[in-house]
Every structure is written in C-alpha cells, then in structure tokens.
Amino acid sequence: MPSLSTSSAPATHQLRLWWRRLGRRGAAGAAFATALLAAALFLTLSRYAAVPADSTSSPPSYGHRLPTLVELTLVDGAKDKGAVCLDGTPPGYHFLPGFGDGSDKWLLHLEGGSWCRSFESCARRKKTNLGSSAHMDRRVEFVGILSDDESQNPDFYNWNKVKIRYCDGASFSGNVEDEVKNGTSFFFRGQRIWEAAMAELLWKGLARAKQAFLTGCSAGGLSTYIHCDDFRALLPKTSTVKCLADGGFFLDVEDISGRRYMRSFYNDVTRLQDVRKRFPHCSSDMEPGQCFFPREVAKSITTPMFILNPAYDVWQVEHVLSPEGSDPQSLWQNCRMDITKCSSKQLEILQGFRKALLDAISEFKNRIDWGMFIDSCFIHCQSMNALTWHSPSAARINNKTVAEAVGDWFFNRREVKEIDCEYPCNPSCYNKVLDEPYKED
Template identity: 55%
Template structure:
C-alpha cells in the first residue's frame, strides 16, 4: 500500500499533466523499493563468503551532504546541499569503486520543478537520512557476487535534469529554482576523489532511469577524471529512452526533453558530436541515448527491459493519447493486454532492437535486454541476483555484468519476445495502485 505521507505528497501538488506522468513513475519506483526492502529484510543470506558487518540483512547507510557545495555553487533545486551515501570497501575491494546515480524523472517547467522543491527529488532537506544498500550496492556476496566488497556510493538525485543543468538558465522572475546539475556532478566527483576514488584500481559508474541517463551523459567524463591505467566502465539501467512517437502520433517524450533542455540549460552537457550534426532547434534530441551512444568511448553495459513499464506508460501510451482508456489495464499490467495490444508492444520492442543493432557490433559494449515488464533492475536484489531473478541464457543480470566487466566473456544477451521468459518478474502496476 502507498504510504499516507506519499499519498498526501502526490495529492498536494499542482502539476501539469506532463509532470504528473513523472510523479506517477516516481511513486511506483518508491513502491518497488518498499517491496524490495521488505522481501530482503525477511530473507536470510546463505552465503559462506565474508559478511563484514556481522549481519545477513541489508545495511543502513547514512546520508552525507556535500561538504564543498557552497564553494562549488552546487545545489539542489531549492538551494540545499546535494547528498550521497557511501560505504567503504573491504578486503580485496579496498581500491575498487561502484557508484550508482538514483533516478526520479525530470522537470521541464517552472511549475513542475517548483513542485519538486519540497521533495527528496529537489531538496536534501527531504531526503531519507538512512537508505538500504541492495542489488548492485549490496555487501553480501550471495546477492552481489562481483562487487560486494567494493567501495559503494549512491548519489542522490535532486536537480530534475539528469545532472545536466547550468546556472545560466536560472530564472529570476520571482522563482528561486536553481539548475546546477552539471555542477553537482563535478562537485560530488571532486569530493569522492578526495575520499579515495583517485586511488581506485577499478571503477564502475552506474545509474537507473534518469540516473542512468546521467550515466550516459557523464560516462566519458568519469573515465577522464580517473587514472589512465585502471579499468573504468559504465552501466546504464532502464535509461535507453526512445525518441518514438506515441500511439496517437504525438512526440510526447521529445516534448518533455525539449522543455528540460530549454529550462535547465542542459545543452552544454550534451554530446558535442551530436550537437554538431543536429540543427540548433533540435539540440534537445541529443538527450536521447540513441543519438550519441556510439560516440561514447568508455566501455558501457546496457541493462534494459524491452517492455519497460515506464516507457510504455509515459512515452508510448501516455494518458492523453488514450482518452477512452482502452490501454488502462494493459499498460499497468502486461498480462492484461489483448493480442492486438501485445502486437503493438512487440513493435515497440522491435524499434529498440533495431536501434541496438550497432551496439551489438561494438566489442567493448555489453547488454542484457530482457522481456520483462519492469523498470530498473540493478538496485533491487530480487532482480539483480537472487534465486528468483530474471535470467537470459541462465545468467542473472549480476552474473552477466560481472562477466562483461572482468572480461570473462562477451555479453550481449537479448531475450525472446514476451511472454517467453518464465523468469521475468513482471510488475502488476494496476494491483499496486488499487491496493
């Protein structure tokens, strides 16, 4: 059940219809986390590996506010200091680092960004002081076999622009919104370098959803700030947002990205090669990974559900493209789709796979594209690595990422179409909302 606090927060906002789609996604992701934590806290770890904290349950990691925030001019939307959670590595992982940027949608209007100011997506004053590390951030070898003892950092997301905004775009017409995404990225990297990241022997930058988009945008930057002779790679989860028209022929996602880039001045953070070949009025298109993915030089791994429920609900079948509600049940629970609707969704999957054709030819890139109805699979133990995790070729996401990162094998796993994979953990969004 959605908490009363979250319900009041959602109902109290005066958002545009476009921003309501982002809010809905955020609430669902929060709900997924709650289910994940409940399940994880009730299960016992059966690994014989090292358990540094003397407990098989997930570890609570405190929030750290950015120390050099004021000096760097790096602030959340409301002017508060950005934050992160850090857990030191141990054993053989002392000089290895995994960073994970959380997601949470975007805001492309003054109204939408103002609504986020009082939430954890716009202010560190509203962030949880403790978070549970699970999935790719877990310290348990049975849940995170290759990265469990690394230094682990969760970067909180409070700028609404995938860490891409610039202060030159800030409005002065009575608002107090700050667009400092790029500065937040730079300031957090500076602080982590001082805490030991500069001495890393191995590093992995990851992110989910809007945080995964930030990973795309800053992957090569991350490579540049670290020693040249170490292994540095990136992992983007559920963040390959497609530049596709919705079922009514409208450019819903493109319009949102255009408003984000225009409002937050994100153009300066976008891929330079993409900007060069794109006419100035369409520079916002360079926020779509498909437009600049092949320009990324750092090895990159894509974790992506071909039936990503966020993209289906908000890019492909947004509410305004379905005024009669014919897709209401289908887009919240893929098991409720009729045969015609499934054919349409298969077409959306085919568009994704066509775009990814070139990625399959790039040796340093890897992918795990399953046919599950989910969104973000690396930060939850249930989908990252557990007995019930999604698998392709009998490999979990964690095993596939590990094989790729350490060069054990070439990993380009692409699932068969839904509903062929019985290991998929498909989310029933309709049940979640109604209960």
C-alpha cells in the same frame, strides 16, 4: 518506485521498520530486537523454502540478511561552488567503504527519478527528495548492485560503493547561472553537482581506484550515458573503468496517438536548463530534446558501456508509449498496469516498441567492449533490487542472472550480448503489476 508485490508483507519488513524506530533506545532493547529479527527471518525462510519460484506467482522474499543502512553525507562546500539542488540546498550521497581486496575498487550509482520540464513541475519537485536534500532520507538501504552481501552481489560486494542522490531535475546536466526564474528562486546546477561530488569522492580515495564502475538507474541511467567518458577522464589511465546504464535507454518514438511525446518532454527539459550546449555531438538541424536521448548521447562514448534494459520497460510503456493525453478513452489503462491484460492488438504494438529498442541499440551491438542484457520482462530498473539483480527469482537469459551477466562482462570472463526472445517467452521473468500510476524512487 513501487516495490515488487508479494502475497503478504514478510514479518522481517515490519520488524525492520520497528528496528529503525527503536534506533538509539539502548542495548537491552537492541538485543531484544535482534532476537526477534532472527526469529522472524527463520520463520520467513522456512515459509518460503517450500514455495516454487515461477513467473505466475509473486516472488518469494529471498533469504539475504537485512540490507546495510548507509548514512547521507552532504557534499562539503557545495554551496560555495553553486553546486546545489533545485531549492538551493547542498546535494548529497551515501558512501559505504570497501573492504578486503575491494578496498581499491569503486562502484558509483547515480539515482533516478524522471525530470521536471517546467517551472511549475520543478517547483513541486523542490518540495521532495528529488529537488532538495532537506527532504532526503538520512539513511538508505544498499541492495542489489550496491549490496555488501556476497550472496546477493557476488562480484562487487566488498567494493567502495556510493549512491549519489538526484536533485537537479535534468540528469546531472544543467548549468544555468541565473538563480531567479519566473519570479521564484530555482537552481539548475546538475553539472556542478556532478563535478562537486566527483571532487569529494576523488579526495576520499576514488582517485586511487584500480577498478571503477559508474552505474545509474532510469534518469540516472541517462546520466550514466552523459557522464561515462567524464568519469573515465577523472581516473588514472591504468585503471579499469566501465559504465552501466540500467533502464535508461529512453526511446524517441511515436506514442499511440502518433505524437512524439517524449521528444516534446525532453525539448522542454533541455530548454529550461540550457542543456543543449552540453551535447556538442548534436547537429544544428536537430531539436534540442533529440540530443538528450541515449541513442544520440551514446554515439560519442568511447568508454566500455553495458546496456541493461527490459524490452517492455514498464515506465516507458506508461510515459513514452501511452502517456497522459494519448489515450482519452482509457483503452490502455489495464495494459499499461499489467502486461497480461494487454489485448492482441496492444501486444502487437508492444512488440513494435521492442523492435524499436533493438533497432536503436543495434549500432552498439558491434562494439567489442560493450555489453548488453535485454530481457523480455515488464519491469523498470533491475540492478537496484535484490530480487531482480541476483536471486533464485531473478530473470535469466541463457541461465544467467543480470548480476552474473554484468560480472562476466566487467571482468572479461566472456562476451555478453544477451537479447531475449519476445514476451511471453521467458518463464523466469517477474512482470511488475501496478496498482497505481508508475512513480520512480
């Protein structure tokens, strides 16, 4: 996923990269690097102290300390269980132990990254971090809802936190026994990956959690809808267990050419990985892809759930509303990259898209223990970014950031059913501007 753009790259970012390269070169070098980082951070904060945060300029680099880097752990014994990535490598996760009164509390995050719908697209995916642990970063930054910085993540900073890597191509839901498809070895084992990862984390302490929170972004948000009740069932009845899906409420709507592109896409995914059997809630007259949409999955969820979604989801505008092939004259090219460049007619269509989202979630609005935060921003996934989760530049509804709203809901401080007004009404929104087609992390 492209990072939020700034007018220039902060010096701290460049030095952070240099720090990683420095790695293990010795104490003297490390001490020197620490001094340089401190100086750069001071200069960066000084530079941004006088810059007002408004929606017309790029957001400032907020003054959090550098994110904690967390090592990759491969799931032990995963291959013996057949719980493997698309290419047969073991799945992985990053675990940051909690501390203080967060030692018996757990927050799990399911990584996103779209899906693969054919043998050809899954073959390409096998050569990336989204299909093979051999290509995954060995260390990742924990930011946003995973941060251990209290100023960035006030309610969950000291919890045990886990980022579960996504490498199966079907939101942790496929379970195909056959290993050879189309003359090539493929492993469609997302359900087994989920089960193997949970077993290992339960052993590491999750089984004793007094409070537990399952979260996910994008395709990981869909995974959260799919596995929310499964997660609840793994933990003691006395535990407080809730779920949050960020940018994962994908819509079954017509695109600008009148096709239901996303339903067709999901039909391919569910057939390829035999996912239909995973959804007993689906009626026999429904297409298999329909069962994969959150609106259908969520109907059977009994665990408290929080729906976090922008009304103008930048990924969905590009891939659901105006996908490839729907716009042969490229009339939507500018609009899908920058909402400020949409014509009045295009904005009218976007308002219709927002209405479709509100209609789809309306049945869940009446569930007392559910929460929601639907802002009017042009963005995708807001819990995994320091700026959009909780910072002076973060979008607000009723003067609450996403982090504050989620915390209020999780700890029952108030009911949270926040529905923003139509674009461009919210001046606190940071609207993403793309310079290339949107790709996820």
